[in-house]
Amino acid sequence: xxxxxxxxxxxxxxxxxxxxxxxxxxxxxxxxxxxxxxxxxxxxxxxxxxxxxxxxxxxxxxxxxxxxxxxxxxxxxxxxxxxx
Amino acid sequence: xxxxxxxxxxxxxxxxxxxxxxxxxxxxxxxxxxxxxxxxxxxxxxxxxxxxxxxxxxxxxxxxxxxxxxxxxxxxxxxxxxxxxxxxxxxxxxxxxxxxxxxxxxxxxxxxxxxxxxxxxxxxxxxxxxxxxxxxxxxxxxxxxxxxxxxxxxxxxxxxxxxxxxxxxxxxxxxxxxxxxxxxxxxxxxxxxxxxxxxxxxxxxxxxxxxxxxxxxxxxxxxxxx
Numbered sequence: 386x387x388x389x390x391x392x393x394x395x396x397x398x399x400x401x402x403x404x405x406x407x408x409x410x411x412x413x414x415x416x417x418x419x420x421x422x423x424x425x426x427x428x429x430x431x432x433x434x435x436x437x438x439x440x441x442x443x444x445x446x447x448x449x450x451x452x453x454x455x456x457x458x459x460x461x462x463x464x465x466x467x468x469x
Numbered sequence: 470x471x472x473x474x475x476x477x478x479x480x481x482x483x484x485x486x487x488x489x490x491x492x493x494x495x496x497x498x499x500x501x502x503x504x505x506x507x508x509x510x511x512x513x514x515x516x517x518x519x520x521x522x523x524x525x526x527x528x529x530x531x532x533x534x535x536x537x538x539x540x541x542x543x544x545x546x547x548x549x550x551x552x553x554x555x556x557x558x559x560x561x562x563x564x565x566x567x568x569x570x571x572x573x574x575x576x577x578x579x580x581x582x583x584x585x586x587x588x589x590x591x592x593x594x595x596x597x598x599x600x601x602x603x604x605x606x607x608x609x610x611x612x613x614x615x616x617x618x619x620x621x622x623x624x625x626x627x628x629x630x631x632x633x634x635x636x637x638x639x640x641x642x643x644x645x646x647x648x649x650x651x652x653x654x655x656x657x658x659x660x661x662x663x664x665x666x667x668x669x670x671x672x673x674x675x676x677x678x679x680x681x682x683x684x685x686x687x688x689x690x691x692x693x694x695x
């Protein structure tokens with residue numbers, strides 16, 4: 386089976402986010418008020434062949450842990466959907 | 470015999486010839502190594518130079534750590550061989566797990582290209598064995614992702630084991646504890662964001678890198694990793 390995968394890579398809670406804080410500081414100057422807690426991450430989409438969702442998830446977790454995220458400062462959130 | 474210092478060139482490296490120039494200016498022999506090699510050609514020390522290895526795609530160092538030569542670099546380091554990562558090379562060494570922590574985007578999202586003052590915090594490393602503690606060195610920095618970060622436990626360990634090798638006098642990037650460079654538990658792997666290879670000649674505006682590259686040559690001569 387083919388599964389569609391979305392990986393969201395996020396900075397761990399407590400890790401400073403220079404992009405997020407720069408964006409947050411810019412917002413009031415642009416007239417956007419009331420926005421806080423800005424955090425910037427990245428989203429990575431791909432598809433993967435596997436016999437079932439559990440196998441797909443195991444492979445994706447491995448890829449995330451060793452390559453797509455840096456576990457020292459980042460977490461990854463994985464969403465898997467059976468492809469059409 | 471002149472110590473042989475291997476400088477690893479990745480696609481996207483851009484400080485490999487500066488590194489070789491500095492090594493040869495100080496009496497060593499520079500050996501250009503290619504990232505796709507699987508051995509180190511018998512060198513006495515290794516420099517992972519600055520630049521943008523593999524375009525810095527995904528994260529700086531994230532792809533470079535999988536280059537074939539990194540296996541040999543890891544074995545050389547494990548055997549006690551002197552390994553220095555400068556700027557992008559520091560990022561590669563953290564991604565490869567040869568040094569703890571990670572390098573984040575600079576605070577304020579500023580690319581920092583300037584002469585920086587750094588203080589030598591320990592003489593017990595392969596990059597500072599000729600330089601007294603407390604020395605202030607003027608060494609250029611040139612980076613966007615040099616904001617050193619690690620968890621509180623790792624920081625406490627680095628401090629307790631005297632493994633913070635360099636601190637910025639004026640923190641240019643938000644690094645935790647003003648860290649500009651650290652070493653491994655074995656003290657033979659050093660990573661730093663400033664570029665000592667660009668501070669080895671009067672024409673470059675500073676010769677304060679001479680003591681650092683000289684220390685590396687001295688460690689290489691000692692043949693720790695041979």
